[in-house]
Amino acid sequence: MILLTGGTGYIGSHTAVELLQSGEEIVIADDFSNSNEEVLKRMETLTGKKIPFYQIDVKDKKALKKVFEDQAEPIRCVIHFAGFKAVGESVKEPVKYYRNNLDTTLSLLEVMQEKQVKQFIFSSSATLYGKSKGKAPFTEDEPDTGCTNPYGWTKWMIEQILQDVCVADPEFSAVMLRYFNPIGAHESGLLGERPNGIPNNLMPYITQVAIGKLDHLRVFGDDYDTPDGTGVRDYIHVVDLAKGHVAACDYIKEHKGAEVINLGTGVGYSVLDIVHAFEEANGIRIPYEIVERRAGDVATMYADASKARRLLDWKAEKDLTQMCRDSWRFEQML
């Protein structure tokens, strides 16, 4: 049995479905702070399974203990998705971010210690390479240069905590998955990303322009040192990312200690590449204007994805056209 905190969120919900379809038993703990009951229902429709679910705050140790105690089959592994993730908001409200992201992790680790559960998979981020002086593709052993915002620092701190836990307990295993830029949606159109308010991220912004909720895309800068001057990122289909977690759940059974692993495709696309791929895949024009650079953005960020291939026997399979089609299908079905 695998516990997913934040298992009804964008990445959590896709991972839950892939785990169930691969034959794993799961239980979800989520407070619905960035999702809702409808997502859970859709996950059940898709898999034809009733999913054990606890609407709790993961900071609440008492409630969390009950999740571990209630299960007939013991929980062997936890995938910790729950956390706040908006970069801009974290700059404005750092205390809220540190309190939430660190407290949920510490509560979880304390309860796991008490219940003798020793497998931990963590949603980390390529944001840890954001200040790097090196050049893409980034490997996991890129020198640590810290982060550019409180959200990133929470990921950095939690990685450090997990490294320390692995030193203290040689039986403990922690896999820290550094995600690049997940986009796309489940091909059924039932699951996808539902940002609150005006989206910060590129693909949800584009789909909202396509459907007419937003007027046009603002491209943040065209004077970067990249082939067309716009920012380059490693966009990965969310279902591929979910499958990376399934592979990590297998890997962690046999390996102890701490391991950091990039989940990306290893390929970079620019903002305008994405706009044009979306237009081509879906036959819709996306009007855009070039505006100032966005503070904190880097020119180019993509993964060296070879470690995931080596350790997890996993690689991303879906191409940009599928990412664009699936994102658009989900937006239309919302």
Ligand code: UFG
């Ligand atoms: N962009 C625009 N216009 C928009 C939104 C984005 O031009 O309206 C551009 C950005 O400048 C950037 C690219 O599109 O060049 C991607 O931007 P996103 O906001 O979609 O993604 P980021 O790469 O900035 O950040 C994402 C996640 C972070 C994570 C990071 C890791 O949002 O949580 O990837 O690399 F930390």
